[in-house]
Amino acid sequence: MQIPELQLIAAAADADGALLLPVLAGDEPALLAADDYGLTAERLRRLDATGKAGRATRVLVGDGDEERTALLIGVGDERDAESLRRAGGVAARALGADTAAVLDLGAAAAEELEAFATGFALGAHKLDRYVTNDSEDDDEPAGERALSLIGEGDEAAAAVERAGVLAEAVCLARDLANTPSNDLVPEDFAQIAVERAEALGIEVEVWDEPRLADEGCGGLIGVGQGSANPPRLVRLSWSPAEAADAPHVALVGKGITFDTGGLSLKPPASMVGMKFDMSGAASVLASITAIARLGIPVRVSGWLCLAENMPSAHSIKPDDVLRMRGGTTVEVTNTDAEGRLVLADGLVLASEAKPDVIIDIATLTGAAIIALGNRTTGVMGNEETWRERVLAAAGTTGEAMWSMPIPEEIADRLDSNVADLVNAKPGDRAAGMLFAAAFLERFVGDDDRGEPIPWVHLDIAGPADNGGGAHGYTPKGATGVPVRTLVETVAALAR
Ligand code: BES
Ligand code: ZN
Ligand code: ZN
Numbered sequence: 305m306q307i308p309e310l311q312l313i314a315a316a317a318d319a320d321g322a323l324l325l326p327v328l329a330g331d332e333p334a335l336l337a338a339d340d341y342g343l344t345a346e347r348l349r350r351l352d353a354t355g356k357a358g359r360a361t362r363v364l365v366g367d368g369d370e371e372r373t374a375l376l377i378g379v380g381d382e383r384d385a386e387s388l389r390r391a392g393g394v395a396a397r398a399l400g401a402d403t404a405a406v407l408d409l410g411a412a413a414a415e416e417l418e419a420f421a422t423g424f425a426l427g428a429h430k431l432d433r434y435v436t437n438d439s440e441d442d443d444e445p446a447g448e449r450a451l452s453l454i455g456e457g458d459e460a461a462a463a464v465e466r467a468g469v470l471a472e473a474v475c476l477a478r479d480l481a482n483t484p485s486n487d488l489v490p491e492d493f494a495q496i497a498v499e500r501a502e503a504l505g506i507e508v509e510v511w512d513e514p515r516l517a518d519e520g521c522g523g524l525i526g527v528g529q530g531s532a533n534p535p536r537l538v539r540l541s542w543s544p545a546e547a548a549d550a551p552h553v554a555l556v557g558k559g560i561t562f563d564t565g566g567l568s569l570k571p572p573a574s575m576v577g578m579k580f581d582m583s584g585a586a587s588v589l590a591s592i593t594a595i596a597r598l599g600i601p602v603r604v605s606g607w608l609c610l611a612e613n614m615p616s617a618h619s620i621k622p623d624d625v626l627r628m629r630g631g632t633t634v635e636v637t638n639t640d641a642e643g644r645l646v647l648a649d650g651l652v653l654a655s656e657a658k659p660d661v662i663i664d665i666a667t668l669t670g671a672a673i674i675a676l677g678n679r680t681t682g683v684m685g686n687e688e689t690w691r692e693r694v695l696a697a698a699g700t701t702g703e704a705m706w707s708m709p710i711p712e713e714i715a716d717r718l719d720s721n722v723a724d725l726v727n728a729k730p731g732d733r734a735a736g737m738l739f740a741a742a743f744l745e746r747f748v749g750d751d752d753r754g755e756p757i758p759w760v761h762l763d764i765a766g767p768a769d770n771g772g773g774a775h776g777y778t779p780k781g782a783t784g785v786p787v788r789t790l791v792e793t794v795a796a797l798a799r
Pocket of ligand 3: 581640642643667668
C-alpha cells in the first residue's frame with residue numbers, strides 16, 4: 305500500500321482537508337496550534353478534548369465559508385517525539401473516509417513535524433490486498449491520503465521528506481510480513497529484494513539451493529529441504545564511495561516464510577501467525593532501502609536467510625546432524641528451533657567480511673514473548689558499546705527494547721553427545737530466549753585481531769506483529785519493528 309502524500313505548506317488555507325489540531329493534556333488542555341480557532345481551554349473541556357493520548361474529537365471551527373472540520377488529537381502530558389508520532393497515527397485512523405488533512409502544530413521544530421508525519425503515515429497503513437469488500441471502520445483506515453504540514457524552511461522540508469522515506473521502508477517491511485506464505489516463498493522474497501535493491505543502486509546477489517550447498521550452508525539447506533519451495537540467501541550491500549572509511553554494519557535477518565515447526569510440528573494454535581517468521585529479513589531489506597534512499601554514508605551489508613520450514617519426506621529429522629557454514633556441526637534436537645539454524649550460516653557469512661558490527665534480527669523464540677510481552681524487543685549481544693548504540697537509537701525512535709543477558713552457565717546446555725552443539729535442549733525450557741542467543745553467539749566470527757566481532761541480537765518475536773487492536777501508529781498485523789531503529793543506529797554513525 306502507498307503511504308500518504310506528505311507536503312509542507314505555509315498556512316492552513318493552502319490545502320484542503322480536515323485540520324489536525326494536537327492538544328496537550330495537563331491542568332488545562334492546551335491547543336498546540338498557531339491559531340486558537342476559537343477553541344479556548346473552557347471549550348476544549350466542554351468537548352471533553354482533554355488532550356488524553358489516543359483521543360480524537362471531531363469539531364467544526366470557523367464560520368460560514370471558512371467553516372472547516374477539525375480533529376482535536378490528544379497528545380498526552382508530554383510534548384515529545386513519540387507522543388507526536390502516536391498522535392499522528394491516531395489522527396490517521398480517526399480521519400475515517402476523509403482523505404486529506406492539514407496539521408497545525410504551531411511553531412513546531414522540524415523533528416516534531418517529522419514525528420507527526422511519520423506517525424500519520426504509519427498509522428494510515430494497512431494490508432488491503434486481500435480484502436475484496438473494504439468496509440470502513442475506525443480501526444481500519446482506507447483510501448488514498450494526504451497530509452499537509454504547516455511549516456517552513458529547508459530543515460522542515462527535509463524532515464518531512466525523511467518521514468516519508470522511513471514510513472515507506474516500515475510499510476515495505478509490514479507488507480512483506482503481512483503477505484501470507486502462499487504468496488511469499490523464499491524465491492518470491494529474493495525476487496522482491498533484487499527488484500528493490502537494483503532500483504536503488506544497492507548491490508545484490510542471490511544464492512539458490514545448489515549454490516548454498518556448494519558454499520557449505522548446511523543450516524539453510526537443512527531447514528529448507530523439507531519444503532517444495534527451496535531456500536535462498538540474499539546478500540545486499542550498500543557501499544557508497546564517500547563511505548569508504550566509514551564503519552561497516554552487517555545486518556542478518558531470519559527469513560522463515562512459514563514456520564510449521566517441521567517434523568517437530570507446532571500445535572495448530574501456535575502455527576497461526578507463522579507467516580510473520582520472516583519479519584527479521586523484511587526489516588533488513590527495508591532498512592537498507594531507507595539507508596540508500598537517505599544516502600547515509602555508512603557501509604551496510606544485509607543477509608537475508610530465507611527458507612520455509614515444512615514437515616515432509618525430505619525434512620530434517622530430530623537427531624540429524626547439520627554441518628553449518630564454517631564447519632561447526634549441530635545436532636538437531638528440535639526442528640522447530642530452525643531460526644537459529646539458518647541464522648548460523650548468515651552470521652558466519654556476515655563475519656567473513658569482518659564488519660565493525662553484526663546485528664541480527666529474528667522472530668526467534670516464543671520465550672521472548674513470555675519474558676518481555678508483545679511490544680518489546682529483547683536485546684542481547686557480546687559487548688556493550690554497540691548494544692548501547694542500538695538501545696539509544698531505539699530510545700530516539702520509540703521502538704521499545706530491553707537488554708537481556710547471556711548468562712555463562714547457558715553455554716553448558718549447548719553441549720551435544722554427537723556434534724559440536726545441540727540446537728535446543730530437550731525438556732529444558734528455562735530462559736529459551738537466552739539459550740537461543742547463546743547458540744547464535746557461537747557463530748559470530750573474530751575480527752583481524754582475533755577478538756569477537758561486536759554482535760547485537762534482536763529477538764523481535766513479540767513486537768514483530770500486533771495481534772491486538774491498532775494503537776498509536778501501530779496497526780493490526782505486522783509492525784515493521786525494528787526498521788526505524790536500525791536506520792537510526794546507522795544514521796547516528798554518520799553524524
Ligand atoms: N518462530 C518461532 C518463534 C516464535 C514463536 C515467534 C511465537 C513468534 C511467535 C521459532 O522458530 C520457534 O518455534 N522457536 C521455538 C524454539 C524451541 C523449539 C526451542 C519456541 O520458541 O518454542
Ligand atoms: Zn520454529
Ligand atoms: Zn521460527
